[in-house]
Amino acid sequence: MKEGSKNRPAKTRRPHTQVVTGGRDPAAYHGFVNPPVYHASTVLYPSAEDYVAHRAHYQYGRRGTPTTEALEFAVQELEGPQCAHVALLPSGLAAISAALLSVVHAGDHVLVTDSAYAPTRSFCDLILTRLGVTVDYYDPLVGAAISELMRPNTRAVYLESPGSLSFEIQEVDAIAAAAHAKGALVLMDNTWAGPLYFRALEHGVDLSIQAGTKYIGGHSDVMLGTVSANSAAAADLKNVVRFSGWCVGPDDIYLGLRGLRTLAVRLDRHCQSGLAVARWLEARPEVLKLLHPALPSHPGHALWKRDFTGACGLFSIVLKPVPQQAVYAFLDALELFGIGPSWGGFESLAVPFDCAPVRTATRWAPGGPTVRFHIGLEAVEDLLADLEAGFAALAVAACA
Numbered sequence: 001m002k003e004g005s006k007n008r009p010a011k012t013r014r015p016h017t018q019v020v021t022g023g024r025d026p027a028a029y030h031g032f033v034n035p036p037v038y039h040a041s042t043v044l045y046p047s048a049e050d051y052v053a054h055r056a057h058y059q060y061g062r063r064g065t066p067t068t069e070a071l072e073f074a075v076q077e078l079e080g081p082q083c084a085h086v087a088l089l090p091s092g093l094a095a096i097s098a099a100l101l102s103v104v105h106a107g108d109h110v111l112v113t114d115s116a117y118a119p120t121r122s123f124c125d126l127i128l129t130r131l132g133v134t135v136d137y138y139d140p141l142v143g144a145a146i147s148e149l150m151r152p153n154t155r156a157v158y159l160e161s162p163g164s165l166s167f168e169i170q171e172v173d174a175i176a177a178a179a180h181a182k183g184a185l186v187l188m189d190n191t192w193a194g195p196l197y198f199r200a201l202e203h204g205v206d207l208s209i210q211a212g213t214k215y216i217g218g219h220s221d222v223m224l225g226t227v228s229a230n231s232a233a234a235a236d237l238k239n240v241v242r243f244s245g246w247c248v249g250p251d252d253i254y255l256g257l258r259g260l261r262t263l264a265v266r267l268d269r270h271c272q273s274g275l276a277v278a279r280w281l282e283a284r285p286e287v288l289k290l291l292h293p294a295l296p297s298h299p300g301h302a303l304w305k306r307d308f309t310g311a312c313g314l315f316s317i318v319l320k321p322v323p324q325q326a327v328y329a330f331l332d333a334l335e336l337f338g339i340g341p342s343w344g345g346f347e348s349l350a351v352p353f354d355c356a357p358v359r360t361a362t363r364w365a366p367g368g369p370t371v372r373f374h375i376g377l378e379a380v381e382d383l384l385a386d387l388e389a390g391f392a393a394l395a396v397a398a399c400a
Contacts, residue, residue, distance in 0.1 A: 043056060090223055201230050210228075286319055
């Protein structure tokens with residue numbers, strides 16, 4: 001992109017600048033700031049000879065347009081110099097599925113963290129196993145000892161750090177080194193931090209996955225996924241996405257690009273507000289423990305501090321034992337926290353959860369009911385007042 005050649009090479013720019021400039025070249029579209037949105041399927045070739053020889057940069061709408069490339073280039077720059085290719089997918093789960101399908105064959109073995117996003121487990125258990133792939137789950141805190149779980153046919157190790165419900169921080173570098181020593185590729189769901197706060201490819205990950213639905217979109221109005229591959233994994237990822245027919249509509253890509261431009265300032269606000277609310281919650285008498293890696297009380301805090309440059313607004317709490325109806329009363333009393341899936345938008349969310357039914361390699365026994373929060377962009381003071389009212393409702397229900 002020409003934009004990257006102005007003033008100094010784009011690769012030397014800071015991430016806060018990259019989210020603003022990446023994938024843009026106003027000179028190429030008449031000076032307009034934003035790339036145009038191409039609604040396209042058919043591409044016309046200048047001649048029959050060009051058509052037969054496939055001599056065209058853009059060949060068909062499903063295979064990419066200038067709008068597609070703008071977001072791909074922007075994410076690629078943000079991921080860092082190890083990124084050889086970015087694929088856009090129509091959801092976060094589609095990105096997870098495409099990444100896994102790009103590395104496995106029938107007869108392979110895959111190791112997946114026990115803290116993985118539940119739909120990831122469902123894809124592994126229901127789809128990969130049908131294709132002749134064996135899946136085992138491992139303790140997310142295993143570190144370099146992952147090598148002891150690997151078999152001669154282990155093709156991939158799948159990480160999620162932190163886990164998006166239970167928030168274990170994984171020893172990514174050690175796991176990647178052990179996996180590569182045994183000839184396996186490393187995949188990671190990096191949605192929580194994204195490349196702004198954790199450049200996964202620089203820590204040995206081969207395929208870094210994001211649910212762009214979350215913070216890239218940022219406004220709870222788009223379904224989007226990205227997979228960023230290093231040179232070892234890029235070719236197979238390209239083939240799987242191309243020949244599976246996956247593509248993202250131009251309007252969703254536009255929303256992803258628009259969200260990307262404010263990603264840095266939004267994440268800064270989510271981080272600061274999230275920490276403020278988490279510290280307040282940690283001091284509440286109703287709360288048994290906080291599951292937030294950026295707090296010193298978290299078991300993985302030292303790893304987080306070593307490897308990450310920031311935190312988002314997502315974390316969980318463990319309440320002291322109360323009846324389930326008291327937890328529901330707490331959540332139902334909240335006015336500023338919506339009750340719903342997903343996260344990463346401007347609004348705050350709170351949902352109850354229980355990891356016990358899906359854990360197979362570890363035991364989930366936190367000591368009380370658990371609630372996951374996403375802290376949005378509202379004023380912290382208003383969020384705290386809302387939580388105060390929620391705890392008052394919890395107290396009444398607990399005594400009923």
